[in-house]
Amino acid sequence: MTDIQTAQTGEAAPTGQATQAAHDADAAQLAADSIQTMPLGRALNAGLRRALQDDDRVLLMGEDIGKLGGVFRVTEGLQKEFGEQRVIDTPLAESGIIGTAIGLAMRGYRPVCEIQFDGFIYPGFDQITSQLAKITNRHEGSVSMPVVIRVPYGGHIGAIEHHQESPEAYFAHTAGLRVVSPSTPNDAYWMIQEAIASDDPVMFFEPKARYWPKGEVSLAGNPVPLHASRVARAGTEVTLVGHGAMVTMLLQAAEIAAQEGTSVEVIDLRSLSPIDYGPILESVHKTGRLVVAQEAPGFVSVGSEIAATVTERAFYSLQAPVLRVSGFDAPFPPAKVESLYLPDADRVLDAIDRSLAY
Amino acid sequence: MAESETTVSLLSAEGRLEPTPSAEQFLPYFEKLTEADYRQFYADMAQVRAFDAEATHLQRQGQMGLWPPSTGQEGAQVGSARASRPQDHIFPSYREHAVGLIRGIDLLGIIELMRGTTHGGWNPQETNFHLYTLVIGSQALHATGYAMGVKFDGAVGTGDPDTDTAVMVYFGDGATSQGDVSEALVFAASFQTPQVFFLQNNHWAISVPVSTQSRVPLYLRPRGFGIPSTQIDGNDVFASYAVTAKYLDDARSGRGPGFIEALTYRIGAHTTSDDPTKYRTDDELASWVERDPVLRLETYLRGLGADDAFFGDVREEAADLAADIRRRTLTLGTPPVGKIFDHVYSEPHPVIEEQREWLAQYEASFDDASASVEGERA
Numbered sequence: 001m002t003d004i005q006t007a008q009t010g011e012a013a014p015t016g017q018a019t020q021a022a023h024d025a026d027a028a029q030l031a032a033d034s035i036q037t038m039p040l041g042r043a044l045n046a047g048l049r050r051a052l053q054d055d056d057r058v059l060l061m062g063e064d065i066g067k068l069g070g071v072f073r074v075t076e077g078l079q080k081e082f083g084e085q086r087v088i089d090t091p092l093a094e095s096g097i098i099g100t101a102i103g104l105a106m107r108g109y110r111p112v113c114e115i116q117f118d119g120f121i122y123p124g125f126d127q128i129t130s131q132l133a134k135i136t137n138r139h140e141g142s143v144s145m146p147v148v149i150r151v152p153y154g155g156h157i158g159a160i161e162h163h164q165e166s167p168e169a170y171f172a173h174t175a176g177l178r179v180v181s182p183s184t185p186n187d188a189y190w191m192i193q194e195a196i197a198s199d200d201p202v203m204f205f206e207p208k209a210r211y212w213p214k215g216e217v218s219l220a221g222n223p224v225p226l227h228a229s230r231v232a233r234a235g236t237e238v239t240l241v242g243h244g245a246m247v248t249m250l251l252q253a254a255e256i257a258a259q260e261g262t263s264v265e266v267i268d269l270r271s272l273s274p275i276d277y278g279p280i281l282e283s284v285h286k287t288g289r290l291v292v293a294q295e296a297p298g299f300v301s302v303g304s305e306i307a308a309t310v311t312e313r314a315f316y317s318l319q320a321p322v323l324r325v326s327g328f329d330a331p332f333p334p335a336k337v338e339s340l341y342l343p344d345a346d347r348v349l350d351a352i353d354r355s356l357a358y
Numbered sequence: 359m360a361e362s363e364t365t366v367s368l369l370s371a372e373g374r375l376e377p378t379p380s381a382e383q384f385l386p387y388f389e390k391l392t393e394a395d396y397r398q399f400y401a402d403m404a405q406v407r408a409f410d411a412e413a414t415h416l417q418r419q420g421q422m423g424l425w426p427p428s429t430g431q432e433g434a435q436v437g438s439a440r441a442s443r444p445q446d447h448i449f450p451s452y453r454e455h456a457v458g459l460i461r462g463i464d465l466l467g468i469i470e471l472m473r474g475t476t477h478g479g480w481n482p483q484e485t486n487f488h489l490y491t492l493v494i495g496s497q498a499l500h501a502t503g504y505a506m507g508v509k510f511d512g513a514v515g516t517g518d519p520d521t522d523t524a525v526m527v528y529f530g531d532g533a534t535s536q537g538d539v540s541e542a543l544v545f546a547a548s549f550q551t552p553q554v555f556f557l558q559n560n561h562w563a564i565s566v567p568v569s570t571q572s573r574v575p576l577y578l579r580p581r582g583f584g585i586p587s588t589q590i591d592g593n594d595v596f597a598s599y600a601v602t603a604k605y606l607d608d609a610r611s612g613r614g615p616g617f618i619e620a621l622t623y624r625i626g627a628h629t630t631s632d633d634p635t636k637y638r639t640d641d642e643l644a645s646w647v648e649r650d651p652v653l654r655l656e657t658y659l660r661g662l663g664a665d666d667a668f669f670g671d672v673r674e675e676a677a678d679l680a681a682d683i684r685r686r687t688l689t690l691g692t693p694p695v696g697k698i699f700d701h702v703y704s705e706p707h708p709v710i711e712e713q714r715e716w717l718a719q720y721e722a723s724f725d726d727a728s729a730s731v732e733g734e735r736a
Contacts, residue, residue, distance in 0.1 A: 059510075085510055091548055096499060096541035103503020106488075107511070127538070130493050131500070138477040138489060141701035175702055199704035274708050 034220035041211040043185035044074045044150075046219070047192035048112065052082050055110060058196055061088040061097060062114030062150075071116055072152055072211055094124035101147050102132055110146045110196055118153035119162025125170070132201045133176030144199040148192070153181075154245050154295050155327075155342045156209035158335040165332050166244075166296035171203045172273040172305075179273040180226060181205040183247040185215040187230075187270060190223035198226065205272075207244035227271040229279045235265035238352050239283040241306060242293040243269040246343070250293060253348035262352065272302050280306070281314050288319035289355040293343055298326035320358035323351045361621060362575075366601055367591035371649040373657025375596075380588075384600040387441075387607075391599070393662055399440060399595045400659060401672050403432040403652045406456040408676035409465055410626075412683055413472075417630045421687050422472040428455045430593075430625035433651025434558050435528075436460065437598025438618070441606055442526060443519070444486070447508075449501035449527040452490040453558075453624075457528065461487035465679075466686050475693045494529075495536030498555070501527035502542040505551035505615075514552045515612025524609035526554040526602075532563025534579065535571045543583040543617075552609040554602065555580065555617040558592060560624040565637040577619035585615050592620025593651040623649075695721070 038046070051058050060075055066089040069076030079087035090097050094115060101111035115121045121128075128149065135145050155164040172179045178200050182188040188206070195202040224230065232247060233254050240250040247268045254264035265283050269275065284290050290310055292303040307322040325343045333341050361367070368377045368388060377385060410428045417425035428435065435456035442448060442461075450457055458480075459465055467479030471490060482488040491497035505525040508514060513523040533539050534557065546553050559576055561568050572579065577589035588605075590597040598620060605616040623646035627634050634643075656669065699714040 091541075091544045093541045093544060095538055096502075096545050099496065099499025099538060099541065100503030100506060100545050103500040103505070104507045105503075106500065107504050107507030109507055109510070123537075126493065127496065127499065131491075131496055134477070136704055137701050139482070139701070140476065140478050141704070142478075142481045142483055144704040178703075200707075 035216055035218050037214050037216055038185055039212050039214050040182070040185045040188045040206070041072055041074050043189040043215075043217050044192055044206065045076060045078070046217070047189040048075065049078060049081070051112070051193050051196045052078065052086060055196075056086075057108060058110045058112065059086055059088060059104065060112045060114065061090050061101060063090060063092050063097075063116050065089060065114050070114055072208065074150075074152075074206075074211075075114065094120060094122075095127050098124040098127035098132060098147075098149065102127065102135065102145065105145050105147050106143060110148075112148040112150060112196060115149060115151045117159075117163045118151055118165040118167055121149075121151055121167060124149075128171065128177070128201075128203075129174045133174045136200070137176060145201045146196070146199050147201045148195045148198075148204050149201070150192075150204045150206060152208040152211070153205045154207050154209055155332065155338050156245060158338065160335065161332070164335075164338065166294065166327065168203070168205050168272055169296055169301045172302055173300075177201050177203055177273065178227070178271070179203045179205065180271045181207060181244040182270065183207060183210060183232075183244055183268050186217045186221070187268075189217045189219070190221070191226055191270070194223060194226040202226075205244060209245040210248065227274055227276055229270055229276040230268045231265065231279055231283070232268045233264070233266040235263040235287070237263045237287055238289040238291065238355055239265045239267065239280070239287045240291050240293060240348065240352075241267045241269060241280055241303075243272060243302075244295070246293050246295055249343060249345050249348055252345035253352065256345060256349060257352055262356070264352065269302075275302075275306060275309075277309060277313065280310060284310055284314045285317045288317055289358075290318070290322045291325060291348065291351045291355055292322065293325040293348055293351070295327050295342055297329045298324050299329045301326060320355045323355055325351045361591060362589075365589045365591055365621065366597050367594050368596040368600065369594045369654055369658055371593070371654055373654040373661070375658065381597065381600070384597075384604050387603040388596055388600040391596075395440075396655065396659060396662070397664065397668065399436050399599070400652070400655050401675065402436045402440070402456060402460055403595065403655065404672045404676045405679050406432055406436070406459050407652060408680040409459070409683060410455060412680035413469060414626070414630060416469070416684060416687055417472070422469065423474055424472050425630045426453045426472075426628065427624065427626035427630075428453050430646065430650070431558055431560060431622045432456050433595040433655075434556075434590075434592035434598050434620035434622045437595040437600075438526070438556050438602040438620070441599050441602035442524075443606070443610075445513075445521060445523045446606065446610075447486045447488065447501070447504055447523065447525045449488045449497040449504070449525065450490055451494075451497065451528050451530060451533065452492055453530070454490075454528050458487055461485045463487050466683060469683060469687050470690060473687070473690060475690055476697070495533035495538040495542075498527050498529055498533070498536075498539045498542035499545070501525050502545045502549075502551055502553060505546065505553040505609075506549050508552055509549065514610060519610075522552075522610035524552045524554060524606045526556055526606065528556050528558065530563065531557065531559040531561065531568040531571050531576060532566070533557075534576055535563075540583075543580055543585060543615075546615040547584045550612075550614040552612065553615040554605045554609055555585070555615065556602065557617065557619045558622055559619055560622050562624065562628070562634070562638065564628045564632060565634075575619070577617065580617035585617050587617035587619065589619045589621065592622030593646075593649050593654070595651055595655055622651075625650075
């Protein structure tokens with residue numbers, strides 16, 4: 001990210017005082033200009049554009065990402081700007097996309113693959129888990145795998161089967177992969193660039209329910225590290241942890257709880273593998289109560305892992321067992337009942353109440 | 359999967375140079391070879407056969423968990439590998455010991471892989487011979503992606519014989535049923551990659567005959583993808599060399615991908631854990647032993663005047679290679695604990711570091727415990 005920051009803040013260090021003042025004014029103006037309001041999907045587009053500009057070894061590949069700009073338009077305009085060899089419309093084959101991306105990475109490219117929907121990633125599962133994740137280890141470090149796999153995931157969009165799943169635990173379970181999920185436009189803009197800059201394979205889960213709501217993006221900001229979690233709202237009595245679209249529900253629940261007199265801290269995980277436990281443990285030491293929430297089914301999930309780890313590491317701080325709020329251990333249901341399946345602010349509030357009741 | 363009039367053959371099973379009419383377009387490539395090249399091919403085949411026999415013995419003596427023998431497939435492998443140029447990239451399956459030898463890897467790396475001291479065995483950047491891939495057919499996509507990159511880099515069709523680059527991927531008849539191989543053919547055709555698909559049809563995917571993998575001869579399949587193909591007598595090292603040389607040339611020149619089906623046979627088992635007597639007949643085996651790739655070249659070379667001294671030298675060199683492999687196999691120790699944690703990621707990873715440290719402390723705790731017990735006794 002250093003190069004990107006340098007590009008933003010620009011020129012050589014000024015010498016005289018007048019120059020310094022002018023520079024400060026310029027910098028202030030630049031900072032003001034560089035904060036833009038946009039939806040998460042556009043922030044990803046801007047981040048991808050920046051990555052394509054900064055490194056000509058970066059390639060985008062996937063189904064319908066060229067002329068159409070992807071089914072969610074995340075890559076809109078990029079093929080026109082960078083050409084068909086940098087933004088590649090691939091044949092319709094997920095294993096083919098991942099497998100050829102591996103070969104391209106061996107050749108020195110940095111491929112960014114788009115999987116059209118969460119439920120379509122499984123044809124590429126073998127190439128991701130048996131090859132992509134293990135190739136650096138197999139080569140004893142002589143080959144790196146700087147491949148990013150972008151996966152629009154999760155519910156709330158009323159779509160048909162295979163279009164609303166949350167398969168992140170499969171990949172968090174696989175050594176060799178890094179797994180992240182932004183929840184805000186600003187994080188999306190920076191995290192996609194950090195993921196592309198990583199020499200390791202990164203599964204990049206994009207909460208499609210959050211593609212459209214707008215937020216501020218600081219184009220000249222200092223990005224936090226890719227794998228750092230973030231305190232999204234400070235509080236003192238209960239800690240809520242989640243990622244992706246779930247963070248919105250957690251913030252809603254925290255707001256309602258505040259109105260009812262309970263102070264809730266919300267932590268946005270951002271990274272699912274590795275998990276940044278520092279802020280979570282710090283929060284639990286303070287609140288003594290933890291609720292982990294996710295759209296994915298609860299059994300053998302990221303939330304379960306956090307519950308177990310926090311119990312191991314903060315046992316004497318806990319005033320109540322760690323509670324999990326999650327999707328059910330059933331297939332993602334038909335859209336007309338998805339609101340019953342997906343955890344919402346009420347289900348989170350219910351868990352807060354249960355936690356406080358201990 | 360029998361040969362037909364379209365099967366390209368130059369050197370008959372009896373060791374006579376009798377090119378089939380279908381071989382005509384490939385003859386210019388064969389004609390560039392000299393007798394020294396024939397002798398080199400023979401030495402390659404003899405070396406890898408000796409290596410393979412020694413490795414099988416070493417497995418039987420408990421030095422390796424598993425060994426996949428290559429005996430019988432040397433003609434297909436040596437001819438095709440000798441047709442490659444240093445800048446070409448080779449993606450093998452896991453039986454291409456002869457290809458590895460010719461590309462210059464230390465064959466001990468294969469032993470280490472099968473022994474369980476590494477998942478790799480060599481650094482592909484040194485020889486452009488990539489690592490063995492154990493999941494059937496996966497490497498076809500890696501090769502295709504690599505070839506896409508070669509094309510994007512402009513390392514194709516410039517006319518410079520030292521830099522124009524082709525990619526060759528090896529796989530077997532069983533692999534042709536894997537989706538990844540079909541997807542590789544799709545991508546290769548769509549992106550017109552500089553690539554040769556080299557199929558060694560050894561007729562058996564462990565116990566399942568090739569007739570279960572395909573109802574049509576396998577060399578016909580790529581044509582449905584828009585990829586030209588040729589079937590060869592895979593036990594004819596000259597056919598393998600000439601056809602591969604032309605296909606690699608076409609790939610390097612920017613004429614897109616091609617596909618070669620080499621009809622061959624694994625004389626031994628699929629691996630040392632297999633028992634081919636349960637599913638193959640003695641007659642079938644005997645018919646392929648008669649078509650041995652090494653013997654037929656020996657017959658041809660003797661006809662050209664190669665004497666016992668030459669064959670004696672080759673045998674001695676091959677025996678030396680085998681002895682060297684045995685000697686070094688017996689010195690392979692247990693890898694350090696770093697084999698678990700090193701290179702899981704390219705960049706630092708907190709979980710890996712934490713677990714590495716935990717294991718070190720746990721192991722050290724035994725030293726402390728035994729030290730204190732010793733102390734009490736004293």
